[in-house]
Amino acid sequence: MAFVSVPAALRTGAVAKATTSVASSSSVFVASNRRVQVPAAGAASASPSGVVMQATATAKKSIKDLTAADLAGKRVLVRCDLNVPLDGKTITDDTRIRASIPTIEYLTAAGAKVLLSSHLGRPKSGPEDKFSLAPVATRLSELLKKDVKMAPDCIGDGVAEIVSGMSNGDVTLLENVRFYKEETANDTEFAKKLAANADMFVNDAFGTAHRAHGSTAGVTEFLRPSVAGLLLEKELAYLAGAVSNPKRPFAAIVGGSKVSSKIGVIESMLDKVDKLVIVGGMVFTFLKARGLSTGSSLVEDDKIELAKELEEIAAKKGVKIILPVDVVAADKFAPDAKTQLVSVDAIPDDTMGLDQGPKSTELINAELADCKTVLWNGPAGVFEFDAFATGTYAIANTLAEVTANGATTIIGGGDSVAAVEKAGLAEKMSHISTGGDFTRAYGVLLGRQPGRVVEVCHSFEVPLITETGGPGGGVAGRQTLDPVFLAGRIEQYKQVFPALSVVGWYVSGGWIGEEDAAIHSDVMLRLHESPILMVVNPRAALPRAAATGVAAHLATLHTAAGRLDDKVRVVGAYLAAVEAGTIAVDGSGAEGDLLRRVGAVAARLVSAEGVGGGSVRGGAGAELGDGRVVTYLAGVTKGIGLMSEVVDAFRGGHAS
Numbered sequence: 281m282a283f284v285s286v287p288a289a290l291r292t293g294a295v296a297k298a299t300t301s302v303a304s305s306s307s308v309f310v311a312s313n314r315r316v317q318v319p320a321a322g323a324a325s326a327s328p329s330g331v332v333m334q335a336t337a338t339a340k341k342s343i344k345d346l347t348a349a350d351l352a353g354k355r356v357l358v359r360c361d362l363n364v365p366l367d368g369k370t371i372t373d374d375t376r377i378r379a380s381i382p383t384i385e386y387l388t389a390a391g392a393k394v395l396l397s398s399h400l401g402r403p404k405s406g407p408e409d410k411f412s413l414a415p416v417a418t419r420l421s422e423l424l425k426k427d428v429k430m431a432p433d434c435i436g437d438g439v440a441e442i443v444s445g446m447s448n449g450d451v452t453l454l455e456n457v458r459f460y461k462e463e464t465a466n467d468t469e470f471a472k473k474l475a476a477n478a479d480m481f482v483n484d485a486f487g488t489a490h491r492a493h494g495s496t497a498g499v500t501e502f503l504r505p506s507v508a509g510l511l512l513e514k515e516l517a518y519l520a521g522a523v524s525n526p527k528r529p530f531a532a533i534v535g536g537s538k539v540s541s542k543i544g545v546i547e548s549m550l551d552k553v554d555k556l557v558i559v560g561g562m563v564f565t566f567l568k569a570r571g572l573s574t575g576s577s578l579v580e581d582d583k584i585e586l587a588k589e590l591e592e593i594a595a596k597k598g599v600k601i602i603l604p605v606d607v608v609a610a611d612k613f614a615p616d617a618k619t620q621l622v623s624v625d626a627i628p629d630d631t632m633g634l635d636q637g638p639k640s641t642e643l644i645n646a647e648l649a650d651c652k653t654v655l656w657n658g659p660a661g662v663f664e665f666d667a668f669a670t671g672t673y674a675i676a677n678t679l680a681e682v683t684a685n686g687a688t689t690i691i692g693g694g695d696s697v698a699a700v701e702k703a704g705l706a707e708k709m710s711h712i713s714t715g716g717d718f719t720r721a722y723g724v725l726l727g728r729q730p731g732r733v734v735e736v737c738h739s740f741e742v743p744l745i746t747e748t749g750g751p752g753g754g755v756a757g758r759q760t761l762d763p764v765f766l767a768g769r770i771e772q773y774k775q776v777f778p779a780l781s782v783v784g785w786y787v788s789g790g791w792i793g794e795e796d797a798a799i800h801s802d803v804m805l806r807l808h809e810s811p812i813l814m815v816v817n818p819r820a821a822l823p824r825a826a827a828t829g830v831a832a833h834l835a836t837l838h839t840a841a842g843r844l845d846d847k848v849r850v851v852g853a854y855l856a857a858v859e860a861g862t863i864a865v866d867g868s869g870a871e872g873d874l875l876r877r878v879g880a881v882a883a884r885l886v887s888a889e890g891v892g893g894g895s896v897r898g899g900a901g902a903e904l905g906d907g908r909v910v911t912y913l914a915g916v917t918k919g920i921g922l923m924s925e926v927v928d929a930f931r932g933g934h935a936s
């Protein structure tokens with residue numbers, strides 16, 4: 281197998297006729313595993329909040345150590361971080377929910393009864409409807425394609441009753457654990473009640489890993505085994521490598537509004553980073569500590585002394601602290617607030633800083649430009665309001681640029697990830713923490729192989745699934761290409777491009793790992809005796825030749841669509857004739873037969889959406905425009921022969 285690194289934008293299969301010719305030699309597969317090892321117990325790691333912590337979870341077993349026999353029929357309490365941003369009851373970013381799916385599917389596939397628990401927001405005292413996890417249950421049901429029951433509470437008889445009615449493979453979401461103040465107090469009795477409905481515990485709440493609360497730490501006293509979930513394991517593995525052995529200069533950007541939560545961890549970060557960039561609501565406590573006036577900006581007065589100490593520690597350690605030099609000051613916290621751009625030493629008393637100014641952005645960009653590792657947690661302004669989003673998006677853009685230049689960038693935190701997603705830049709970062717691996721896309725290459733030269737003419741993206749383990753189920757927890765989708769899509773392409781066959785596959789991200797090696801041997805070698813693997817760097821510029829290839833390919837599709845349109849028009853004429861009464865529709869004779877054939881054609885069109893277990897529609901949706909056209913064409917091409925017969929018969933029948 282040849283291994284080629286092609287700087288072409290093959291993501292989503294948009295570059296169809298890249299006409300990349302590569303030599304196909306026999307199997308030389310360089311499996312460079314980027315996925316770093318999970319650190320030993322006690323090694324420093326980081327949470328998505330940039331929180332440096334002791335990675336005790338890594339010393340424990342993971343769910344991969346549990347077999348189906350260990351899990352079948354067991355009630356498994358899974359702590360997830362489903363603390364997603366909401367606009368009323370609408371989830372505005374479901375990254376954390378999606379990231380929780382592999383663990384849930386792993387457990388349900390093994391026949392466990394899954395009890396999910398999470399916090400949402402920071403309710404002050406008791407239950408509050410706006411902090412209910414109910415919208416999350418709805419989204420989970422969609423993603424898991426099964427009903428996820430929403431429990432009205434997280435402890436108590438009501439929950440016990442629901443759990444006793446669960447079948448193997450069922451999923452129930454418990455209500456917000458923070459509706460009990462005992463949760464954050466890590467109260468033993470509360471943890472005991474939470475554990476009472478389960479046999480074992482899985483912690484997959486990476487975003488909450490730095491909190492010793494009842495549902496994260498307390499329950500482990502009562503449930504054995506207590507193990508790490510797939511997400512927690514994956515995140516720790518990635519971050520441990522990036523943070524414990526970073527390429528330097530290493531910068532952390534800390535912002536957002538949770539000043540008291542985050543300021544406390546800055547000290548431990550000062551042991552690691554070369555530069556600390558303070559942005560967002562975090563800025564003003566530091567400015568006040570420097571003796572500046574901050575108006576009505578967000579300040580946590582009891583942290584001012586800490587901010588002063590941190591500046592001193594940073595100076596001793598030689599860590600550069602970068603603070604904004606200008607801010608957008610607003611007269612109120614509102615999207616239509618009156619604003620003025622002011623220097624940080626001239627913030628008017630009756631205003632609050634809601635975004636950084638352009639000089640700050642310039643300064644921060646310059647500081648980040650030479651960095652080789654950057655952690656970012658917390659937006660640089662109230663980006664939810666357009667008027668104060670500029671600074672946050674500017675940082676996102678800069679990080680996309682430094683990533684393209686070879687730096688490792690890690691974005692963590694609910695709102696920071698949401699901002700990067702909103703800016704459309706998630707794929708340009710190295711790692712979106714608690715968001716699955718956005719940097720990678722997998723797909724199949726179609727082409728011709730006359731002799732030793734492979735001509736790649738087409739590609740399509742293939743979604744991943746998590747293997748369930750057991751006989752025929754691969755290795756539990758491992759990601760692989762969705763076999764149903766793959767088979768369905770290959771069949772479709774055969775219809776449209778019969779001269780092309782599978783010649784290999786591609787993966788984006790510029791590197792290959794262990795799971796990729798398994799895909800190569802377990803999936804691709806079954807489709808081709810010597811498949812090529814194209815490692816795509818989607819960040820590199822699209823070469824001119826490839827752009828020309830796209831144009832040529834689109835022209836081909838256009839012609840095919842035109843031909844199809846001609847056929848559809850004839851069928852339309854038939855239907856018009858039926859409507860006009862010039863041809864009988866009573867199901868008798870040749871005309872009835874024609875009608876049945878038209879029905880069959882129509883059915884084929886509709887069934888094209890169902891190929892691949894219903895996933896084609898979703899898959900096509902995930903692809904760019906030409907992918908949709910091919911899906912459509914694939915479905916109808918099969919029917920074109922039938923249509924031709926209809927046309928002939930109609931012409932003949934009508935004439936007679």
Ligand SMILES: Nc1ncnc2c1ncn2[C@@H]1O[C@H](COP(=O)(O)OP(=O)(O)OP(=O)(O)O)[C@@H](O)[C@H]1O
Pocket residue numbers: 328329535536537538539559560561562578633634635657658659660661662663664692693694695696697
């Ligand atoms: N200058 C500011 N004043 C007030 N709020 C701010 C300011 N800058 C940013 N914010 C707010 O900070 C919030 C996000 O802060 P937060 O600390 O929760 O970040 P995050 O990325 O969600 O991290 P995590 O999930 O780790 O808490 C946003 O809602 C944003 O509007």
Ligand SMILES: O=C(O)[C@H](O)COP(=O)(O)O
Pocket residue numbers: 329361363401402487488491538541693694
């Ligand atoms: O969003 C987060 O940072 C986590 O869900 C933890 O939330 P918390 O800061 O309210 O504990």
